[in-house]
Amino acid sequence: MVLSDGSVADLCIIDPQLCGDENAFLSFEAIRSIHKLMDDDADGTVDTMETDEFLREDLKYHDPKAKHSSFHRADPHISVEDMWSTWKSSEVYNWTAPQVEEWLVVSVELPQYAESFRKHQLDGKALPRLAVKNISLTVSLLKILDRSHVQKLQLKALDIVLFGPPPGRQNQWKDLLLGLSVLMALGGCWFAYIQTRKSRDDMGKLMKDLEGLQRAEQSLLDLQAK
Incomplete structure (x- = not known):
């Protein structure tokens, strides 16, 4: 120019x-x-x-x-x-x-x-x-x-x-990212809680099934003994 x-x-x-x-x-x-x-x-x-x-x-x-x-x-x-x-x-x-x-x-x-x-x-x-x-x-x-x-x-x-x-504009993005991070963390905690609870329930059910099998086996042994 x-x-x-x-x-x-x-x-x-x-x-x-x-x-x-x-x-x-x-x-x-x-x-x-x-x-x-x-x-x-x-x-x-x-x-x-x-x-x-x-x-x-x-x-x-x-x-x-x-x-x-x-x-x-x-x-x-x-x-x-x-x-x-x-x-x-x-x-x-x-x-x-x-x-x-x-x-x-x-x-x-x-x-x-x-x-x-x-x-x-x-x-x-x-x-x-x-x-x-x-x-x-x-x-x-x-x-x-x-x-x-x-x-x-x-x-x-x-x-x-x-x-x-x-600064307000920058903080707005920071707050948004922080909010997303908190939501992701809460989601992860909730997922872990659900998985732990499901595993506990499955384990309890498995233990009950094993106890039932043990009782049935014992009953069979008692019947054979008689």
Whole structure:
């Protein structure tokens, strides 16, 4: 992709496969804007101190330790390329339009804009564009005229782009798996109980049959003796 000034977009250098994708280009520019917002000293990377400051001052996290570690992992300096690569490997990147709509309703708590999201088929790949100030998208296309709603949507999108899906969503899957595991365990216990009880009943019946045979044999012996 060539820009108006004739230069090649950074996306084409970092991610040649998506070079001609207009939506990817817009999302990449949004990621770069987020990186620039976090990179206070403009040295091209976001260090741990800048991340901590961003989490406390911009995202209003009082205890940002968990978010901090999930963002940096083992890398103390995050470049635009690092951020783009992490975003592409995120679960949220592959969200479908219905999943984004569910996030809007459940996590962002702005269900009144669900129809607009549905109309424009915004999927996970478009979320970085919601994480930056984008009047064309939020006001012109999505018709979100309430400034507080725009700000809330931006902060929620920023959080999910940088740190992945909300904990509630992850816990929901964990709870489901835990529930299935408990049900399987209970089913196994019940099956074992039934089998044990059946074996006990069969053993009792067998013992009674043996006792009956022993009595019959003894009776026969007594009869022969007489």
